[in-house]
Each structure stands twice: as C-alpha cells, then as structure tokens.
Amino acid sequence: MFISESDNPLKADLKVHWILVWSTVISLIVMLAVCEFYGETWRQVMQEDQRILIRTLFYVLVIIGFPLNNLLRHILLRLNQTMPGEKTAKQRYLLTVMMSLLFAETIAILGVVMYLIGDDDNTLTIFAVLSGLAVFLYRPKVDEYQSIIDALRENKVTK
Secondary structure (H helix, E strand, C coil), X not given: CCCCCCCCHHHHHCXXXXXXXXXXXXXXXXXXXXXXXXXXXXXXCCCHHHHHHHXXXXXXXXXXXXXXXXXXXXXXXXXXXXXCCCCCHHHHHHHHHHHHHHHHHHHHHHHHHHHHCCCCHHHHHHHHHHHXXXXXXXXXXXXXXXXXXXXHHHHHHHC
C-alpha cells in the first residue's frame, strides 16, 4: 500500500510505523522459509509428552497474550495522550506500535521453537497465522494516532 501525503497527512506520518509492520511480516515469512528449508538439519526431536506439555503452555500463553496485549495497547494509548513530555505524537505512537509488533513476533518465535523441538508443520503454520492475526489487529490506525494528536493539542491549550 503506497501512502500519498496528499491523501491524508496523518497517513504520511505513519510511514515509519508501516515500515515496521511490513518488516514484521517479512521476518515472519523469512522464519517460515528458514524452517522449511533448513529446519530438518536443526531439529532436535523431543519426546512426545514433553512436546505436548510445551505446546499446550505456548498455546495458553498466546491465548492469554491477545487480551493482555490489547489491554497494554489501550494503556499505552492513554499514556501517549496524557503523559507530559516533549515527545511528539508520532514518537509516542511508534512505541505503542512497536510493543504490539513485538508481541506478534514472539508468537512466531514460539512456533519456530515448537518446530525445532520436533512438532510438525501444522503447529508452525498455526503459530504463523496467529502471529499474522496479531500484526493485523495491532497495525497502526489513523484514528488512534489522531486521538493522541488531539489530546496533546488539548493539553497544550489548557496549560
């Protein structure tokens, strides 16, 4: 998606944010490709019962992680709007996006770990899809960015 500054200046401000999103997507694709082409040489097959326990733990972490990441994102957005300081709205929102993308990347890494300890392609694919879902859900949004700009502008007016 090419963003034109003439379309919306706020979209143009989020260019770096979108570069991070696409970097995360590319890293996800690279992880999948590396597992596909080199995974067999690096795999250390663990006993089935141990893998099931670890896989279950990872699934629970991801299932709990989605609402926790949503809560963290909400808190970070509110802090972006209310914390004093000289950082611009763009800089503040970048941290929020980076934290959300870190969560998405972590999900993919859990899938790679499961693959490397002997789980099949299905588990790797499930974690990759969940990671892609996290990237989609927590992508930069113009309305969130606008709310930070408005709050910072309002805070300057009231001071």
